[in-house]
Amino acid sequence: MSYIVSRRALAAAVSLCFAAAPALAQTVTQTLGPVVVTGSRFDSNPGLAPIGATVITAAEIRRAGASDVNQAIRKVGGVYGRQALDGSPNFGLDLRGFGSDSSQNMVVLVDGVRISENELVDAIMSSIPIDSVERIEITRGGSSVLYGDGATGGVIRIVTKRPSGQGTHGSVFAEAGQFGLREARGSVSQSWDGFALDASLGALDTDNYRDNNAYKKRNFTGGAQWTLPGGRIGLRTEILRQDGRLPGSLSQAEFESTPRKTNEPHNFGSVDSDRYVGFYEQKFGAFDLAAELAHRKKDASGSYFYGGKLSTTNYDTKQTQFSPRLRHTSQFGAVQNEVVTGIDLMRWNRVVDGSFSKADATQRSKAFYVRDEMKWAGPHEARLAFGARRELFDIDSVDPVPYSTANYHDKRGLNAWEIQGSYAVLPELTLHAKAGQSYRVANADENGFTPKANVALKAQTSHDLELGASYALNGYKLAARVFKHELNNEIYYDPTATPYGGANSNLPPTRRQGIELDASARLAADWQLSGHYQHVKAEFTEGALAGKELVLVPKNVLSARLAWTPSSGQSADVGVQWVDSQRYGGDFLNTCNARMPSFTTFDARYARQYGPWEVALSGQNLGDKRYTTAAFSCRGGIYPSDGRQLKLSARYDF
Template sequence: MSHKKYFFIAIPLAFSSIASSQITSELEPVTIYGSRFKEEINKALPQTTIITDREIQKSGLSNVSEVLQKIGGLTVKQNLDGSSNGAIDMRGFGDAASNNVVVLLDGVRLSENEQTAARTSFIPLEAISHIEITRGGNSVLYGDGATGGTINIVTKKDLDKLTVVSAGIGSYPSYQSSLFHSRKIGDTNLTLFGRQLDSKGYRTNSDNSEQSGGFSATKHLSGSDSIGIRIIGTQERNKLPGALPIGWLNSNPKNSQVAGYQSDSNIKTSHINLNGVKKINEDAEFRVDLNQFTKSNFWGYSYDGSSVFSGYNPNHANNNPNKNPIASGITNSLARTQTFSPRFKINNLGVRNNTTVLGYDWLQYKQTLDGIVSNSSGTYISPLFYGNSGSKSYQSDAWYTRSDWIANQYHRLIFGYREQAYRQQSDINYISISPNSNDGSGSFSNRGRVKATELQYIFSPSDQLKYHLRVSQNFRIANLDDNSQAYVVLPYNNLNPQTSHDYEFGVNYRTGIFRSQSRVYVSELKNEIGFNGSSNLNYPSSSRRGFESNNQVILNPKWTLIANINFIDAEFDAGTYSGKKVPGVSEYSGSLGVTHQINTKERVSFFSRFSSEAFASNDLANSQTKKPGYGVTDLRYSYSEKSWEIISSINNIFDKKYTDTAVYKNSYYSFYQTTVYPNPGRNFSILGRYIF
């Protein structure tokens, strides 16, 4: 990053320090769980942003991904599986973004052990108490994949009788509804929740259908002790229209890739969580979570690939008559993940005003799968790139400790350590129907040990102002999907764990009218796990240097201004691609908005989201057409009357033709080498909510 950019970064930091300090701060009463225990809001880390339930309800948004993007200021891209589970990119990881952020529900991991985004679409927004966004490496507490940060979605608890229902309609057309109900019976709190979404989608053949439902029960054994259970079931049915040539982004963004393109998925999941809290004495507390997550996944596709890739065209590549113009395939998988997480919190251990957390995390993942996929010369069942039939397993166990010492009103010190062992196994059988290939089998195994550390100092010269300095080491372990697509799939060619050394300096400032969080960071990575267009691999050395700032100014009771800014310099520092930018990462992005409270019943918000251009995924040489930058504006209006609230939205008011995802494929015909997945054009929605 140039000196000029660092000078520009310093301006908001200075502004944070000199803003007015004569008005006291205001904050809704919230208890946080960032330490994996219930804490008061004043224990929140300065790099943590809280999105409250009221902010969510006033937004009129329909799912968690939209909340994180439009309120939280995060980079959230459309998911290429067709669902509304957005791919969250914290601090510039491009294609691998979803595997470098950990998403949790009440502290229980939602991020999966696969190359996929965390599934959050099943959570009704009415059920959320608040969302905690912690930027920066957090592997000490949350382990594998927390390199970019963590997001903890906290649900409403310990409520008496409350019922919230919502329903809405939108463009394409789309329909949504949700329910949240809580009730207290004696010493037991019960909640019931559900959500539904159906949409034909912006593009041809992009239907999306999501349903979820569940309940939770918490029995209070005493004022501090409790046991609980939560059960959730979900189903998603999604269609995909395929990628379009970048030249069609402005002219034909609603088209499917080729006429008759078919891609259908059906994903079913179940979540079962058992939890307990025991207060041992005034200075000691015990918590435990036992969780099981099950996912079945069907995916089938079929389209004429001859116009996209010569491998499917009998009229090219030596006019091979065995070439089939139809690309097709079916895959099925069943995965089960089990976790066990006991932990202790001890206050005043060795020194007053110190809180120490000591915990253990155990995880086991098992998957069975089979598939059949066509290519240019026949049909295969294969363990490598054409589908597979077999089983995979992964297991890890870790212990960690973290100490948080508030020395006095000015000084706070946090340090932590985690050590995690892992082992994985893959056993595959494959069958070739092609006359030119043989049946076979393959297997690989891998094991190792990784560690994470953190040290953070927080200086608070006043109630309004905080500085923090943080140094940490974080990691990501190559999952079974990563290793199965490594450059050479052999028992001795597993990918190495990705490690990072992270440095961060930040300033927080808060008054009654102004609040700001600004951070400068550097992340130096070794063995970053990525994809080069055909295989997964470890990059020798890479880095992220950036600045991020989240600001809100309350001009008066009627007008509020919001600004979220992110600058990222993501590049490779060694090896073949030394000096090149990481594909899929925009240099700057953010949002600007204004909210006007017209009167006690009416509210209007005007927000603009923007992102600069970026190299397409797989373009490691930085030699192809870039994904264009964009600016998109949304308008929302809400009206409330007693227990009713109506929220209407116009998204992408100016009908911009834009995309947040572009992919480069060298083996395709030149016209299809750089392709895009268009985002929706101008669209409308209206949502009604009633509170009983």
């Protein structure tokens, strides 16, 4: 594997893959009633859920035995995930084939608060207490009007539970498994008349599948909130401590003979992260006002050997977000109208102290957006929504290291727009269409190593189109979507870029197009079958690479689950996923005579309840398939995926 690819993959793993994103599990008294976070960034009823969204319920999550939110999205939602390079359970989720930069083309929110990172790192969803999740909404396709930078591939909204009544509620969970897995977590909430407290603790230790790949996590979340007439106000504190060993990549021969080995026995990284969140919601007649103010401080460090020498890097990152917004709802005969307008303000700063960089980078952004949605009631229900967003960015970086290429200052303004609608042709059949423009800007990691020294990359824009249909009748459901994203200046690591032999670059025009299917069927009273399929073609459309396939994108991903839920206190769930072959990460010219092979994996869980107790046996990769989802050069730079793992757990609810 080349020096540039090695350094990029290892630096990303060491310095960034442990960022914190604990859950904003919010607790209120019964007077506020059930809540669903929808595409308008406000709490509303399911009638205005995002058009064309996929929903994962708490019952489905528990039945599948998902131990964290990331796993639930992959197992139940059928979303393709790329193995984390740092041994953590935070797989890189890929909506619509964006390869190794999929996390930068997707926005993740918890109860409406954005947790996506402003660096080359996945949103750390494993810190969200899985028992606190009420539902997960996956909206694929361009969503920059409401969510701004990086929402081209789509948005994942995680909605947490709220107590059904006053008193004390909670749970205790413990699990042990192969590869030295030991996990314990607990949560408790106490609600009084108009006031609530909640807290969650978690601890995870595992040696993982490979040598030098041990991982340890400790996290705490706690909060307090007060109900108001027609609203609520509250504060949260979130603390995360993580340490992990970094095994590095393998050659093809090593992968085939000794996939569990490491060539980097001394590499490791750690992160200390603290986040503080304040939120406010209030209803004034036909108006709703809401806002979140969040601040996070993250201290990360990593040590790795390169060229026989120890290199240590420390990162001090601070991020502040403020997102006030206003909604007005009205009714005109059979027409329900909802107008949402708001601003998003963010300031991010990171100071690096390392062998290769001492950069002080800052990004400031401020955005204004407005969106209007109308719904016509009746036998042929119809919805129409349109909106626009304007966002201004101010980015700069100063790096005194003599060979640095990351000294720049840049200002730019970007626009997003959307129009979407749906129409119920029949009570069982609904058609929908979406069109719009989305965008993202290069982050500090990407601008730190570009083809032109000290010049920030151009912004990426995408013209997005989707057509879909959904059908539901007598326990059978089918949803189909065809989509296309035409991208200009896509931001991606190009191993062919000069003069460095690889750099983060603006690519020639590219395209993602394909089809997605979601299906479910109630086969019998106790049996439920569900499946997900994605076909995506990712290619260059202009320039010298026109017609070439983009790398690390499987053309086809197919998953299915069969659930058995009798009334006897037992339950079982079996899942299978097939992932098509894909091009190696360094094969931009499509000249490698091999591809990363396709693979099929199986998982299963059996659980039995005894009053408030539940005991479960579960297994991952039951066929012990040897495969990889991350390989960065032709037949090399391979990060093996996990082998077969069996786990035994016990849970007590009170």
